[in-house]
Amino acid sequence: MGGADGEQRTHGTAGPGGPTTPDGTTAPVGPGGPAAPGDAPVTASGSEPPPAAPGAPTTSEPPPPPALTTPRGRRPVVAALMLGMALAAIDGTIVSTAVPQIVGDLGGFAVFSWLFSGYLLAVTVTLPVYGKLSDTFGRKPVLIAGIILFLVGSLLCALAWNMGALIAFRIVQGLGGGALQGTVQTIAADLYPLKERPRIQAKLSTVWATSAVAGPVVGGLLAGYADWRWIFLINLPVGAIALWLVVRHLHEPARPRPKTRPRIDWAGALAVFATGTLLLTALVQGGVAWPWLSAPSLGLFAASAALAALTVVIERRAAEPIIPGWVWRRRTIASVNLALGAMGLLMVAPTVFLPTYAQSVLGLGPIAAGFVLSVMTLSWPVSAALSDRVYNRIGFRLTAIIGMSAALLVLLAFPLLPYPGEPWQPALIMLLLGAALGLFQLPLIVGVQSTVGWAERGTTTASVLFCRQVGQSVGAAVFGAVANGVLAARLLDAPAPGLPGDLDAVARTLEDPGALSAAATDHLRRAVDAAVDHVYIGAAGAAALALLALVVLAPRRFPVITEPEDRRP
Secondary structure, eight states, rough: OHHHHHHHTTOOOOTTTTOOOSOOOOEETTTTTEEOOOOOEEEETTOOOOOOOOOOOOOOOOOOOOOOSSSSHHHHHHHHHHHHHHHHHHHHHHTTHHHHHHHHHHHOGGTTTHHHHHHHHHHHHHHHHHHHHHHHHHHHHHHHHHHHHHHHHHHHHHHHSSSSHHHHHHEEEHHHHHHHHOOOOOHHHHOOOGGHHHHHHHHHHHHHHHHHHHHHHHHHHHHSSSSHHHHOOOTTHHHHHHHHHHHHHHHOOOOOOOOOOOOOOOHHHHHHHHHHHHHHHHHHTTTTTTTTHHHHHHHHHHHHHHHHHHHHHHHOOOOOSSSSHHHHHHHHHHHHHHHHHHHHHHHHHHIIHHHHHHHTSSSSOHHHHHHHHHHHHHHHHHHHHTTTHHHHHHHHHHHHHHHHHHHHHHHGGGGSOSSSOOOOHHHHHHHHHHHHHHHHHHHHHHHHHHHHOHHHHHHHHHHHHHHHHHHHHHHHHHHHHHHHHHHHHGGOOSTTTOOOOHHHHHEEEEEEEGGGGHHHHHHHHHHHHHHHHHHHHEEEEOOOOOOHIIIEEEEEEEEEEEOGGGGGG
C-alpha cells in the first residue's frame, strides 16, 4: 500500500533553526508558523519546499485558492453548508419515529425497513461518484444538483401513494444526500486554511449532534399532531434557503481551461454503483429478509465480488477513473480510509444496540433511552472542537491513536457494568465514548484533506466517507448476527417455552411484561444484556483494527501541503 507516491510525501529533512520536537528531531517551519511535530509540510508536488533566498517570496505549487477568503464572505456559505448538512443528518432520525403512522396509512409493513436501507444504499454508492465530479467540474454545480435532487425526492415522498412509491422516492432523496454529505465536507476544507478547519468541522459536528437529538422529537411531533407527510415537506423551505445561499454567495475561483475536454468515467460510475448496491443489499437484508447461508445471500455476495473485480479492471483502464488508484497507493489516505471504516463498524454498537439495551434491560421508555444515547452527541463536538490544540502539538496520527485508544478502553468497560445497573452508568460510558471519538475522527479528516490539493480533495473526502458508510453497513450485519447468536444460545435453557429468538422480537415482548412470568422476563433481560455485551466486545475489536491501521500503515508525519491561505500571519 505504501507505494512510491505515498513514501515520497512522507520523508524530508527539517530546515535549520526549526523548533525541537519531543522526540528530539527538528520540526519544519512553514511561512505560517511551526508545523505540528507529527506532520511535515510539503508542496503540492509532494516534496518539501526548498529554502527560499533572503527576501524572496516563497514558492510552491498550491491548488486554486479557496472559494471565499474573508470571514464576512464565508458566513453565508457556512450557513448554507450547515443547512445542507442538517438536511442529510436529520433525515434518518426524523423518519424513524413516524414509521407506525406511515405503515398505518400506506401499508407495506413487510418492506418498511427499505425506507432506511434504500436511502443508505443511494447515499453510500454515490459518494465516490460525486467526489470525482466535484474535482472535475467544481463543488458548486455538484452541491446545487444534490440539493435540488434531495428536495425533489422530499416532495415526491410527501406525495407518495403507497409504500413502494415511498421507498423509490427515498432512493431519489438518497441520490441527493450523497452529494450533500461529500461536497459539504469538501467545501468546508476549501473555505478554511488548515489552522482554522477545526472551527468549521466543529460546527458541522454540532449539526449532526443537534440532528440526532432533535430528529426524533420533531418527527414524533409532526407525525402525532400533524401528518407524517410534513416530515418531508419541512425539508423544502430549509433546502430552498440553502440553495439560494449557495447560488448567491458561493463563488469558486476561475479554473484554468483544460487542454483536453474532461472525460466522465460513466462505465466506472455504473460499476461502482452496481457493486455497492449488491454488496450493501446483501449486508442489510442478510439475516433479516433471508438467512445468511441462503441462495439470495450467497448469490448477492458472489455477484458483488464479480462486479468488484470488473470494477477494478474498468478503473485501471479509465483515463479519469471514479476511484483512482492513488487513493489506496498513498499510505496516508489508505490508512485513514481503513481507520474510519473500522470506526463506522464500531459505531453500530451504541447507535443500534444501546437503545434496545436501555429499554429491555434498564426498563427505560423510548425518550429516556434516547437520552442515554444522545449524551454521546454532546461530548463529541466539544472534543472535536478542542482537538486542534492536541494535534497542533503532537500531530494528526498520534492524536487519533490517543482518541481510539481511549475509545477501546471505554468499549471494554461496557460489559463490566452491573446487571441491571443504573441509567447513568451507560450514559457515562457514552459521554466518554463521544469525547474519545471526537478526538479520533476530526484530526484524521482534517489531516487527510490537508495532504491533497484542491483537484484531489473531493475524491479523497468521498473515499473517507464511503469507507465509513460501508463500515456501518458491515457492522450492522456482523453485530446483528453476533447478537442474535448469543441470544439464541442463552434461550436454549429458558424457563418458559415459546420465547422469541431474535433481538427485535425479544424487545417487543418485553414491552408487555405482563405476558410473561417474572422468571421468563428476567431470563430475557439477562439474555439481551449478554448479547449487547458481546456486541460491545466486537466493537472493541473494531477499535483495535482502527489502531492497527494507524500504527502499521499511517506515516508518522502526515505530508501536509502548504497552501497560500495557510501563510497568513
